[in-house]
Amino acid sequence: MSLLDYFRISKPKSADIAKERLQILVAHERAARNPRPSYLPQLQKELLEVIRKYVNVDQDAISVNFEQDDNQETLELNIVLPDYQQENKTINS
Amino acid sequence: MARIIVVTSGKGGVGKTTTSAAIAMGLAKRGHKTAVIDFDVGLRNLDLIMGCERRVVYDFINVINGEASLNQALIRDKNCNLLYILPASQTRDKDALTLEGVGKVLDELSGDFQYIVCDSPAGIEKGAYLALYYADDAFVVTNPEISSVRDSDRMLGILASKSRRAENNEEPVKEFLLLTRYDPSRVKSGEMLGLDDVQDILSLHLLGIIPESKSVLTASNAGMPVILDEKSEAGQAYEDVVARYLGEDRPHRFIEDKKGFFRKLFGGKS
Numbered sequence: 001m002s003l004l005d006y007f008r009i010s011k012p013k014s015a016d017i018a019k020e021r022l023q024i025l026v027a028h029e030r031a032a033r034n035p036r037p038s039y040l041p042q043l044q045k046e047l048l049e050v051i052r053k054y055v056n057v058d059q060d061a062i063s064v065n066f067e068q069d070d071n072q073e074t075l076e077l078n079i080v081l082p083d084y085q086q087e088n089k090t091i092n093s
Numbered sequence: 094m095a096r097i098i099v100v101t102s103g104k105g106g107v108g109k110t111t112t113s114a115a116i117a118m119g120l121a122k123r124g125h126k127t128a129v130i131d132f133d134v135g136l137r138n139l140d141l142i143m144g145c146e147r148r149v150v151y152d153f154i155n156v157i158n159g160e161a162s163l164n165q166a167l168i169r170d171k172n173c174n175l176l177y178i179l180p181a182s183q184t185r186d187k188d189a190l191t192l193e194g195v196g197k198v199l200d201e202l203s204g205d206f207q208y209i210v211c212d213s214p215a216g217i218e219k220g221a222y223l224a225l226y227y228a229d230d231a232f233v234v235t236n237p238e239i240s241s242v243r244d245s246d247r248m249l250g251i252l253a254s255k256s257r258r259a260e261n262n263e264e265p266v267k268e269f270l271l272l273t274r275y276d277p278s279r280v281k282s283g284e285m286l287g288l289d290d291v292q293d294i295l296s297l298h299l300l301g302i303i304p305e306s307k308s309v310l311t312a313s314n315a316g317m318p319v320i321l322d323e324k325s326e327a328g329q330a331y332e333d334v335v336a337r338y339l340g341e342d343r344p345h346r347f348i349e350d351k352k353g354f355f356r357k358l359f360g361g362k363s
Binding site for chain 1: 238243246280287293294
């Protein structure tokens with residue numbers, strides 16, 4: 001940086017712009033490289049079978065989500081159980 | 094058994110061949126019998142950087158095809174008798190390289206050498222894939238520049254999925270970062286990505302920072318690996334890289350801007 005540069009109005013640093021662009025780009029490309037594991041549909045199907053042994057749930061009552069960031073992978077499992085009272089009613093009637 | 098090192102980057106022109114020549118020379122000068130192989134079939138350049146272009150008789154492809162023995166094709170370096178160069182073919186195309194052929198040559202070299210340095214071509218095509226396939230260690234050569242960092246990240250993905258170690262579920266290829274053509278004064282003024290910026294994205298084990306240096310061109314003009322120029326910053330930086338790779342603990346240099354007051358004032362070039 002020369003003496004004259006000190007009198008110029010400061011602009012955003014181009015290296016910071018570069019870094020920001022890179023971070024977004026690389027995150028996207030990494031996600032594309034590591035798609036959901038292939039066992040997910042099978043896992044979902046088998047879980048449903050096990051749960052149905054005990055509770056009568058719908059096909060879409062289970063959702064399986066796979067997420068990945070820099071140093072960890074998260075498997076999120078969400079099961080919606082049927083309304084307990086409604087279940088009782090159907091059994092009683 | 095030899096340790097196989099691939100020098101890779103994805104992007105061209107970042108300093109793969111300069112690095113291959115320097116570290117191969119550095120390893121050999123420290124007493125390790127080393128072979129350096131040019132995988133850039135059709136566009137060979139390692140022989141020029143090593144200064145042995147006029148001694149090339151047979152090449153890598155000749156050996157793979159059984160037209161010459163390994164001993165006939167290997168060129169002993171003029172500066173170090175523990176260093177050998179296996180040049181690429183200039184006339185064939187990259188399809189002449191095969192996975193089995195490369196494997197056979199590396200296997201044969203493994204019996205006799207301690208280190209095998211594979212100088213990868215740019216890109217992610219067959220030559221680059223074959224250069225990294227058998228690697229134990231990868232030196233990822235990166236410039237502090239947006240497209241180079243992106244390509245390096247891409248190469249890391251390929252190393253983690255397509256290498257022999259990945260395919261066989263073995264311990265993964267060890268990945269090291271070499272940040273080359275680094276200009277601390279431009280980093281300081283915010284117009285070049287700094288070490289921390291690059292590491293925020295790649296987070297690799299840093300082997301060294303090679304500063305932008307006129308001596309790199311001077312060395313390649315003369316056909317002498319730059320590591321032999323002990324006075325130059327780039328030469329010293331490569332010397333550090335080799336020492337660190339071999340397990341020595343050396344502080345990183347050439348990160349800080351050390352331009353003098355007057356050059357700063359008048360914006361002199363380094």
